[in-house]
Amino acid sequence: MTEMSPLEHKKLMLVSLTFSGISVVGLITSTWQPDRHPQLFAFSLSWAINVVVFELTRNYWLRSGPERFCFAHWEADGRIYRWVGVDAFRWVLLRTPLSWLSPTLKLAPHRSGMERLLKELNCAEGIHRVGGVVTICVACGYILAGYRAGLYIALVALLLHAYPVMLQRRNRGLVLKLAHRLEVHRRAARP
Numbered sequence: 001m002t003e004m005s006p007l008e009h010k011k012l013m014l015v016s017l018t019f020s021g022i023s024v025v026g027l028i029t030s031t032w033q034p035d036r037h038p039q040l041f042a043f044s045l046s047w048a049i050n051v052v053v054f055e056l057t058r059n060y061w062l063r064s065g066p067e068r069f070c071f072a073h074w075e076a077d078g079r080i081y082r083w084v085g086v087d088a089f090r091w092v093l094l095r096t097p098l099s100w101l102s103p104t105l106k107l108a109p110h111r112s113g114m115e116r117l118l119k120e121l122n123c124a125e126g127i128h129r130v131g132g133v134v135t136i137c138v139a140c141g142y143i144l145a146g147y148r149a150g151l152y153i154a155l156v157a158l159l160l161h162a163y164p165v166m167l168q169r170r171n172r173g174l175v176l177k178l179a180h181r182l183e184v185h186r187r188a189a190r191p
Helices: 006-030 038-063 079-083 086-094 097-101 111-144 149-189
Strands: none
Touching: 006 038, 006 097, 038 111, 038 149, 079 086, 079 149, 086 097, 086 149, 111 149
16 A cells, blocks of 8 residues: 555545544434435435444455456446546536545556555455445335335435546556556567
């Protein structure tokens, strides 16, 4: 795993603690009446789920092999991701403090840097997949219980989990193409 600079660590802590603080306040103020402030409740509950899933599954996903997330034939060229707006989502992430949440998702220009990045992308995708499933199940529970906050939770799950999963898959495809090109170039350069 790559080391973070002190500035990257401070940025990560600032965003994480800010969102966690908002989440705690939101859960305290809206848990007993989730429909009174459904947006705040949805964000707060979703963030709390995400933190728990991250802490419980991160090491597992970092140890998992890349074969866990193979590409389907229809997504290999990346066109589907452009069609659903992943590039716009990426643009927003890169221009807001949300990008500070993933300081290790950077490409280093050597083979070990690419392997590390692929592990980090797999980890991020795995965490978001599990977090998305848990969050959608919670949303369904609230919807079935008659709370409109369940719809907000489902919408937040789309933004917090579905788009990040698609972005990680798109980025992994780009990194794999680059790694393949470098390998071909290296083989061609050998005498």
